[in-house]
Amino acid sequence: MTKDARSVRGKRIRTACAVALTLAVTATAGCTGESGADDETVTIGLISSLSGVYKPVGTETRDGFKLYLDTHDGKLGGRKIDLKIADEGDGPPTALPAAKKLIKKDRVDVLTGVTGGGSVKAMLPLVTRNKIPLVGSNARPPVKDGEYVWHTSFMSDEPGAAIAQHVKDEVDGPVYAIGPDYQGGHDEMRGFTTAFEKVGGELANPDGKTTWTPFPKTTNFAPYFAKIARTGAKAVYCFYAGKAAIDFVKQYAESDIADLPLYSAGFITEGSVLPAQGKTAKGIYSVLNYSADLDNEANRKFVSDWTAKHDAPPTSYAEASYDAAATLDKAIGEAAKKGEVNSETINKAIAGLGKIDSPRGTWEYSEKTHTPVQQWYLRQVRPDGKQLANVVVKDLSTLGS
Template sequence: MAMAVAAGCGGGSDSGDGDTVKIGLLASLSGTYEAVGTEQRKGFELYLDTHDNKLGGQKVELSVGDEGDGPPTAVPAATKLVKKDKVDVLTGIVANGSYKAVLPLVEQAKIPLVSSNGRPEVKNVDRLWHTAFLSDEPGAAIAEHVKEEVDGPVYAIGPDYQGGYDELRGFTETFKKAGGKLANPDGKTKWTPFPKTTNFMPYFADIAKSGAKAVYCFYAGKAAIDFAKQYAQSDVADLPLYTAFVTEGSVLPAQGKAAKGIYSVLNYSADLDNEANRKFVADWSAKHDTPPTTYAMASYDAASVLDKAIAEASKGGKEVTPDTINKAIDGLGKIESPRGSWEFGKTHSPVQKWYLRQVRPDGKQLANVMVQDLATLGD
């Protein structure tokens, strides 16, 4: 459990006095993506810590559920948050599979979902809001740059589950449209069984035989550590490695020198120079020993969105309900964020800038250093 304090307004809540905004945070606090979910929790809690435990001037009761490794654990945890805790808003969620599995609960309860990691394609977004990115966007953002930089075919590889399919589709489709050619023998992405693949060496041997001039992949959590360490020891270690998320967060110190030189595409870098990021980094650094991540930033922004929406919904002493929060989110406009300013597009996900980063020495440590802007995506 995170913080639980009183006062505010609640539409879907059943607190007896009707004066608490109840927020449910669902994140992977165990399993493969524990590092990602933990960052989401820390980011949301940081916003509350630096805003007197209030959103929109109303005090908050935050309930936390463990998503674990996907639907088998995510659905029971979400069910508790929605049906027992009766939250007014749900936030967080790491995996696309969890997102899809939890969606019927959110739709039945008619509460807003302000998710903060990759999101799959969905048709009806009336109550669905997203502060991170659509899952095919990272690959799409870097594909043309890879085509321009690499003189030859690129090998695409990723985990065999929904998030991997989405992430790699964004890269391969955009790369091919730009005139790029995949080095994969059949012209299709190589899928590694998830989560059981821990030995990537056989795959690297195949890459070495393919004639690839570079590699593009998506991995996160423990798989990212295994992939990066083994890549550096493999026969393809001299090939440029372009990634989404492989070096993001607490996995980077675990990867050590093996991560040096790896390129990544993300919507955030801790060294971005803007006022919102300077404050975010300072507040984060006062509590944590490692730099903030895109996972923490997106969850921090989810709290920021709710802060602004609840303030708008409660103007004039009006009752704050899931419906009025949802309506207020729809009218927010520009959000000033550590990533740079952004706004919700037609899909209720961010219209935002993407950045190329590379793992380079930063003082005595390795860090993801911003290299250049890539593209602005969203609609």
Template sequence: MPFPTGTSRRRFLTAALLALGLTVASSGCNSGSETGGTPGTIKIGLLASLSGTYEAVGTEIRDGFELYLRTHDNKLGGHKIDLIVADEGNGAPTAVPAATKLLKQDRVHALTGIVGGGSVAAVAPVLAEAKIPFVGSNGRPELKDVSRIWTTSYLSDETGAAIAEYVRDNVKGEVFTIGPNYQGGYDQLRGFTDTFKEIGGKLANEDGKTLWTPFPQTTNFLPYFAQIKASGAEAVYTFYAGTAAVDFVKQYAQSEIKDLPLYAAGFLTEGGVLNAQGEAARNIYSVLNYSPDLDNAENRSFVAAWKEDHDGSPTTYAMASYDAAAVLDKAIGAAGDNPTPDQINKAISELGQINSPRGTWQFSKETHSPVQKWYLRQVRQDGRALSNTVVGDLATVGG
């Protein structure tokens, strides 16, 4: 058909421009619209250990976040989510380049996950440079600048601090402390030893200093158990996770100190490691901010949804990552149709109480970590399997 000329041509161009305007308006699903168009897609980066010592932990973190998306129509705050997952590996040397790609190449609106406290500390300067909020879902060390850093799990020294009084009151003698020589181990054990000493507890360690085992190469703990035996300790407090936790617990149960009560940060028996430890883990006491047997509506729904896709029960790693998604859901929804990273971060700072499978919690204004209750658990028989069963409440710690 020939192209219109004269008046007809002007009418044709006007109609074409109107049609183009309608097309542009209807395409707001890609970028958001101030006039009520469909909110645009938001990119979220998830960085977790999907290989190495803490692969099981990283997998739980990934699966917890993905569970929230699955049960919320793959949306956060009304926006479709493009979740970009990257491998943190064993720590900072692999975490930093992976985070840099997510922030600078993939240009995510927010970052979540990260298993290692050392990884968080190493990635923090990259986050500050990119001005991207981070909603972490595992232990975090204290940092000077947390203006864009939030944590849905805990600060790494809080775990030991929460159980210190219970150990003091229930052990009639000195306690030996042992753990891995990296950032997470330093923070976890310091939280226990500092609080324990402050409230009158005594350590059996030489010079009152924790015995550190080389990480990740230590797989034989028997020489260290000999030192514990020689110290005359009446109990042991420790932190290990992942494959190191399996080795430690199995060898402990076969060692000459097997009758000493063993207290630990809950990661020692959390998740798949408990299955691998088996009978060797029975009766271990641990402290954690979550257990799948907590009786509240949020937890019942969470556990039921988790079990649709998994054989076992959810862990604190999965729960904290699920909560990270919930935080981003609320914040992105409050930040408008086309939120920027700064707007998302500001919205997080204005959140109040969060309903969670662990119970209600909220961010501390100072540390940006949860103010939350901690629970005393013991490995006990639960039907056919051993389980971390809540046997009491401990302190409310955080902030």
């Protein structure tokens, strides 16, 4: 081929490419105009424990988010959602690879879910480095750099802090503190013991510190209950969830300390663990930011939609994940109004959302912690018809500011 021929051929190729590019841009413009904006897709990665000790928690987290999508035509903020789901397992060793895949391979715009506090801490550098907002819906440990970290649940030390004064007022004597030896357990129990001692409460533990049970391998709590019986404790405060909560409650009811009042963060009797515990859970007091019997319009709709698909009432895990979807619904919509929808614009929009109408009651994000400023409730396991349920007994404090 001569030099002139090659030149002509090159011009033809460039011309053809230019035409193709013009057509592609025109087609794209037709799809992204005002009438076609709904067809753009946002990719969201949901990480939760779909195996391991906290499978019941992770399953509810997944289903709560999916319920919001199902009741909103699979869209958030008017945009179609491509939901990628990954298994967190029992913590960081499986959670971190799952997060990396979602960010690097699946190219998600947002992450949500995450069951364990240890998983959140392990993922934080990855989230921050890639500037991907994490709208978590369960454990939230204290973190130093939280620009891209938001949670619809609470700080992990808040449940214990919310109930401490009530326990001090109700229990005439020392209280024994016991929980699982991992990040979430430490955060949850610290919240109670710090607040309890601050209001003048006394721990029955011989060394004045929480007793830790190895996680996740502890399934026999009998030796610990025997030790508690020898301390003169007048009540017990604990934090357990998932299968560990089932084991703890069943064995507690059969132990020498079965007559001692049991107080806990609400996860001890939350969700599918309560039917598994059966009558052994009756009378347990717990503290949480949600209960299925709350009487407000948003909760009535949420409960109705949930029970249409499930055989049991919704849990705080499902509700918090539902609210994560609601957060993203508003944020994506706000970002779309101002122009491009991407990780950065979604994150910026979350910061300016203001009040969120929720099944738990209206709440808003704290500027300091990126967690809700919200009401806490004291619940007790009581008969509700033919079944046992977590029934709200009284309002406790408002935390999160």
